[in-house]
Amino acid sequence: MPVQKTQAIVIRSFPLGEFDKIITFYTADFGKIRAVARRVRRPKSRFGGSLELLNHGALVFFERPNKDLHTINDFDLIDAFDGIKADFERTAYGCYLAELVDAIEPGHAVDRSVFRLLRRAFGMLTQIDDIALLSRAFELQLLGLTGYAPQLSHCSVCTNVFRESTVNFSFRFGGVLCTNCVDRDARAISIARGSCELMKQLQKSDLSYLPRFRASELNHREIKFALSNFIFYHTERALKSLEFIENIKL
């Protein structure tokens, strides 16, 4: 069993037996992995609170080749993202970002840029006011990194440059449709040109620039609807934390 070291973020955890937990990490060097934390639920556990959800740390684990479940040897906390956990809504959004990575990223796909994006998004989640817009930018950029980027500049069917004032967005074809091709998908939805332009900006801008963007209520509503359905179409999975955010009223 080789000992491996990497940076990791806790994206999920389940109790196992009386004292153990199975932790799902997104790691910098091994992609998504699952590992057992022995005796983590005991009061005097050496892990303490370091393996809590959304924590970022330096992970040391015993790799079991060709096995799905490894064993955690050590987890040194780097950032607990206290700013997220001190706010109820930010915690809910943090869980959503974690669940999205878990749903979109297959196991063992190694992509440092996904790890960097998640870490950066958690960092921004502690500071930014428009956390819904951060989530939309994260969705677009994660889709891009995992090969599902929605096509927003060219028609998704004929690939002609998209110049129409009315935008039809197709989940099935993975992007916008021009007027000639819109009949190909009866379930394509119509969104404002401004929402499409904003999505293009969110797709390519560094998350640190997000405070400069202004999104209207219409932009928020349309982009959220388009992306959540787009993600559902590709993952075939309803994300529980997204539903949780929608149902919570404070």
Added chain:
Amino acid sequence: MLYYPEPLARVISELQKLPTIGPKTAQRLAFFLLRMPESETTKLVQAISDVKTLLSYCDICGNITDRSPCYICTDPERDLQTICVIEDPDDLLAIERTKEYNGLYHALMGVLSPLDGVGPNDLRIDPLFERIRNENIKEVILATNYTTEGQATALYLTKRLENAGIVITRIAYGIPVGGDLEYIDEVTLAKALEGRRRV
């Protein structure tokens, strides 16, 4: 299980379903039960059966009880103006063991969990608000666990109760009694420093 007579195999198989009981322990316990006087095994069977038939949850606080309202909710000696909000009835027993708290309880029966889709309607949150409105409550102590979900639940309740005109407090967290600073994890130690108080 082929080595055992069928009734014994069944006992071993059932005992294995209990937490921390593996095949060998289950086998040891089964043979112990076999050697016990019949009157003792009958008592054990009756006790296990009573746990399922006689116990239920208190309609007011959610405590495990053989009568509803439970002994704590109907005890006139207790502080009837303070409610301690806990995740599960097991936590009530832990707090009672301290003998430091004399108020009432309210078990939520879980915590808010975005990842598991557990929302406020899945927990006993509305009955808590009802109690605060109808009983002359002055203080609510939030004693959910210091996990991400437990903390999120405490934040949610704080936000919902901020205009209720009551004192809302959160149990302290930090270094355990007998703990060694050198081995305390960073999160706990940072919180202990943050929550330090004048002596």
